Amino acid sequence: MSTESTTPSIRxxxxxDEPHLGTIxxxxxxxxxxxxxxxxxxxxxxxLLRLEQFDVAxxxxxxxxxxxxxxxxxxxxxxxxxxxxxxxxxxxIETAIAALKLGAxxxxxxxxxxxxxxxxxxxxxxxxxxxxxxERLHTLAARQSGQPASGTPVAPTFVTQYAPLQAVLSLVERxxxxxxxxxxxxxxxTGKDLIARLVHHWSGRQxxxxxxxxxxxxxxxxxxxELFGVERGAFPGAERRxxxxxxxxxxxxxxxxxxxxxxxxxxxxxxxxxxTGSFYRVGGTQKVDVDVRIVAATTRDLARMVAAGxxxxxxxxxINTMRVQLPPLRERITDVPLLxxxxxxxxxGSAPPRLTSEAIGxxxxxxxxxxxxxxxxxxxxxxxLATRGDIEARDLPLGAEIGAAARLTPAxxxxxxxxxRQHIEGVLHRxxxxxxxxxxxxxxxPKTLYRKIREYGFQRPERADGx
Numbered sequence: 001m002s003t004e005s006t007t008p009s010i011r012x013x014x015x016x017d018e019p020h021l022g023t024i025x026x027x028x029x030x031x032x033x034x035x036x037x038x039x040x041x042x043x044x045x046x047x048l049l050r051l052e053q054f055d056v057a058x059x060x061x062x063x064x065x066x067x068x069x070x071x072x073x074x075x076x077x078x079x080x081x082x083x084x085x086x087x088x089x090x091x092x093i094e095t096a097i098a099a100l101k102l103g104a105x106x107x108x109x110x111x112x113x114x115x116x117x118x119x120x121x122x123x124x125x126x127x128x129x130x131x132x133x134x135e136r137l138h139t140l141a142a143r144q145s146g147q148p149a150s151g152t153p154v155a156p157t158f159v160t161q162y163a164p165l166q167a168v169l170s171l172v173e174r175x176x177x178x179x180x181x182x183x184x185x186x187x188x189x190t191g192k193d194l195i196a197r198l199v200h201h202w203s204g205r206q207x208x209x210x211x212x213x214x215x216x217x218x219x220x221x222x223x224x225x226e227l228f229g230v231e232r233g234a235f236p237g238a239e240r241r242x243x244x245x246x247x248x249x250x251x252x253x254x255x256x257x258x259x260x261x262x263x264x265x266x267x268x269x270x271x272x273x274x275x276t277g278s279f280y281r282v283g284g285t286q287k288v289d290v291d292v293r294i295v296a297a298t299t300r301d302l303a304r305m306v307a308a309g310x311x312x313x314x315x316x317x318x319i320n321t322m323r324v325q326l327p328p329l330r331e332r333i334t335d336v337p338l339l340x341x342x343x344x345x346x347x348x349g350s351a352p353p354r355l356t357s358e359a360i361g362x363x364x365x366x367x368x369x370x371x372x373x374x375x376x377x378x379x380x381x382x383x384x385l386a387t388r389g390d391i392e393a394r395d396l397p398l399g400a401e402i403g404a405a406a407r408l409t410p411a412x413x414x415x416x417x418x419x420x421r422q423h424i425e426g427v428l429h430r431x432x433x434x435x436x437x438x439x440x441x442x443x444x445x446p447k448t449l450y451r452k453i454r455e456y457g458f459q460r461p462e463r464a465d466g467x
Contacts, residue, residue: 009035010125013057013082015045015071017064025058028114034121042066049075053286054082056105056124058117061088061095069098076103080241080286083124087112135243156197159342162332169198172324176202181319183259184297186326189373189443192297193257195324199295200253208252211245216258216447224266225282228273234283244281246273249292259319260300260311267315274318294319299448329368329375336363339372343379353386358393369420370443377443421456424449433460 012034016022019040026036037052039045043065049057057075059068066074068086075081086099089110096107105124108117160166175182176199184192193212200210218226229244246254256262262270273279274294278287296319305311329336337360344352355363368374382391424442431437439449 009033010056010121011035011037011052011054012121013037013039013045013048013054015039015042015057015059015063015068016087017041017060017062025114025117029118029121032118040064042068042071046071046074049082050078050285051287053080053288055128056121057082057084058121059084059086061086069095069102072099072102072104078286083128085120085124155201156194157342158191158194158198159339160332160335161338162327162335165327165332165335168324168326172198173202175199175322177204178322179293180321181294181296182322182324183302183320184295184324184326185302186297186299187328187371188299188445188448189371190326190328191372192326193255195326196253196255196257196295196297200255200293203253203293205252205293209249210253210255211249212255212257213245214257216261216445220263220266223262224269227266227270228279229281229284229288231281231283234281238283241281246270246279246290246292247281247288250290252292254292254294256294256296256319258298259296260298260302260305264310264312267312271312271315271318329371333364336360336368336375339375340379343376344383347380347383348386353383353389353391356390356392359391359396362393362396367420367423369423372443374441374443377441420452424452424456425458428453428458 010033012029014022014025014029014036016025016038017040022038022040026038029036037048037054039048041064042059045057045059045063046066048054049071057071059071061068063071068088072084072086075084081103083105084099084103086095086104086107087110088095088107099107105127106120108120158169160169172182172195182196182199184195186192196212197210200206213223213227215223225238225242225244227244227246229247230238230242232238232241269279273290277291278289280286281288302311302316302320306313306316337355340355340360340363344355363375363378370377378396382396386395424438427438427441428435431441435446435449435453439446442449444452
């Protein structure tokens with residue numbers, strides 16, 4: 001599919017029963033860069049308008065089967081009709097008024113000048129683009145409530161002094177201006193979403209939308225309608241047309257987080273959309289053109305999933321043109337003090353508290369199963385709870401678990417899995433097994449926490465409350 005943000009070709013349908021005149025008009029518009037389809041009768045024109053998405057339709061009034069006004073009357077009931085220009089050889093005021101009342105953009109009498117047709121088609125296309133852009137911006141604004149909608153985009157902040165990760169950022173900066181899909185892998189909480197936003201910011205699409213979708217957050221049907229949109233009446237409850245995220249992201253970047261949770265059927269549908277540059281909304285019959293760059297992220301081993309039959313090999317190849325692997329925080333301990341100070345500036349107000357050397361030592365010795373997200377949560381709570389100018393080791397949220405890990409000598413050292421097990425178990429007990437709060441404190445998703453509970457064989461106490 002096209003991945004560069006370029007001016008699209010204007011798609012025009014010519015419905016003209018005079019073959020010679022239709023051919024001349026088609027050749028003229030094609031020579032000026034329009035994408036043109038022709039029909040010789042009204043029934044064929046209506047079929048084409050229902051099958052494909054046109055920007056402008058030039059409809060002759062007198063045609064076999066259905067006349068131009070009949071075609072206009074029926075097509076205006078569709079969810080995304082083109083702008084219609086009615087053409088006739090016997091123009092009357094009554095005909096013009098009837099066409100305009102039915103929703104025609106304009107009315108043109110034969111004989112006409114070719115330059116007049118071209119100018120009219122371009123103005124009709126501009127009107128339709130404006131309406132579509134307004135609809136997309138309305139939907140984006142509703143979805144991204146509270147986020148800035150305009151102005152110069154600001155680069156996301158990715159804090160690191162760890163040389164291997166700095167090399168990764170240099171790679172991202174080099175590949176971002178290309179149009180290739182990017183796959184970001186790494187444990188939960190390592191900053192995959194920040195890398196995706198940097199790819200978008202450093203690309204030629206930074207003025208376009210950045211649209212994100214968590215593929216693990218919805219069931220299959222909900223995910224399909226969220227991704228591809230839905231036409232009114234497609235199923236009970238679909239009372240109006242809704243634009244999907246794939247369409248909203250046109251001209252920009254679509255970030256598919258947790259792409260490993262996308263089921264096989266939707267992988268196939270998305271693959272077709274990416275390869276053809278078009279798709280159908282759920283319940284729709286008209287193709288919708290799309291121009292997006294895909295950035296995907298996962299915590300899972302997709303190659304192993306392919307081998308197990310749980311992920312499509314062709315879809316993996318499509319999204320894995322460029323791969324970025326993020327290290328866990330335990331491998332970049334040199335970044336822990338730097339990140340902690342950064343989060344203190346974010347959460348600590350105009351006079352943020354300081355971490356004592358003992359507190360920093362505790363943070364450096366902890367293994368951070370929730371990675372940077374967990375560190376962020378710990379520092380946020382420490383900043384909120386701090387009553388003095390300094391944050392000491394005992395002031396850190398989750399201090400008991402962190403302190404226990406920090407006090408281990410090499411002779412007493414536990415494995416990483418054992419440390420993680422103890423930490424998760426402690427947080428579950430302290431939150432009375434409220435898995436939502438526990439996942440938030442751990443800096444991991446509820447789905448990841450559920451897998452850990454099963455992996456470590458934890459049993460929920462009978463008297464525990466919450467979920």
